[in-house]
Amino acid sequence: MKSLIKMTLVSSVIVLTLAGCDEKNSSNKVTISTNAQKEAYALGSSFATYMKSNLEQNEIKPDQEYLISGFNETFRDASQLSKDEVKTILDEFGKRIQKESKERFEKEKTENTASGEKFRAEFAKQDGVKQTKSGLLYQIIQEGSDRHPTAQDTVIVHYTGTLTDGRKFDSSYDRGEPATFPLNAVIKGWTEGIQLIGIGGKIKLVVPPDLAYGDQNLPGQEGKAGIQPASTLVFEVELLGIDDDKNDKTQEIEPAQNQEQEQKQEQSAN
Structure with missing residues (x-):
């Protein structure tokens, strides 16, 4: 952990320095023409993306002016600090970041545990909500066929995942295509919950932390919310099919269900 933080801090200095230089000299952008230039630029771009995410996750916001000066002066062998001084400062900086990170983790865990318990208690009162022995809460919106995975x-599923405050952290709908995965390779709440409905069914799952990601801290992707430690997660999932026979049974069942729904609609209209 300590060496990783050191690497992160040092690497972040380089990335933010380059970013800061680019902001100050935005009118003098490089011209990319050769393959070597493209490769070098791509490496820099990939590195910056990774480090930017890492900095934001650790809430590190150094003064860019001093970062730029430290990088440039040291690169010219004109550093105002000796190597020993740099090492001592970064060691202390790393310890402070670790301390702040631990304090933030404990605060988030305590708050999320309390809010999760409150949310699950309220959800359990809703009509049709049941709880399994593991603590998984679920509400079947549509049963689906007799064939359960x-x-x-x-x-093969479509789903939306939100936090208890309603913020979305994942959605196959937003990506525009269903997700396909082995049911025993996902969080425990999903493995258990999706087996409760048949093909064509829809279910709402409220997953406590021990059946989700526990104390992990997962950063948000593509503008979505991140998942903090001890988070209770809420999913609405449609089971579209089972991959090993989606070309026969699944395709036979789905039109049959649609036809049944159409017949019910016709009867209601009459």
Whole structure:
């Protein structure tokens, strides 16, 4: 952990320095023409993206002016600090970041544990909500067919995942295509919950931390919310099919369900 933080801090200095230089000299952008230039630029771009995410996750916001000066002066062998001084300062900086990170983790865990317990208690009062022995809460919106997946099956689903405050952290709908994955390779709440409905069914899952990501801290992707430690997660999932026979049984079942729904609609209209 300590060496990783050191690497992160040093690497971040380089990235932010280059970023700061680029901001000050935005009118003098480089011209990319050769393959070597493209490769070098791509490496820099990939590195900056990774480090920017790492800095934001650790809430590190150094003064860019001093970062730029430290980088440039040291690169010209004109550093105002000796190597020993740099090492001592970064060691202390690393310890402070670790301390702040631990304090932030404990605060988030305590708050999320409390809010999660409150949310689950309120959800449990809703009509049709049931709880399994593991603590998973679920509400079946649509039963689906008689064919339910097993933990060994690969399922095809559409889903939306939100935090208890309603913020979205993942959605196959937003990506514009269903997700396909082995049911025994996802969080425990999903492995258990998706088996409760059949093909064509829809279910709402409220997953406590021990059946989700526990104390992990997962950064948000593509503008979505991140998942903090001890988070209770809420999913709405449609089971579209089971991968090992989606070309026969699944395609036979879905039109049959649609036809049944159409017949019910016709009867209601009459």
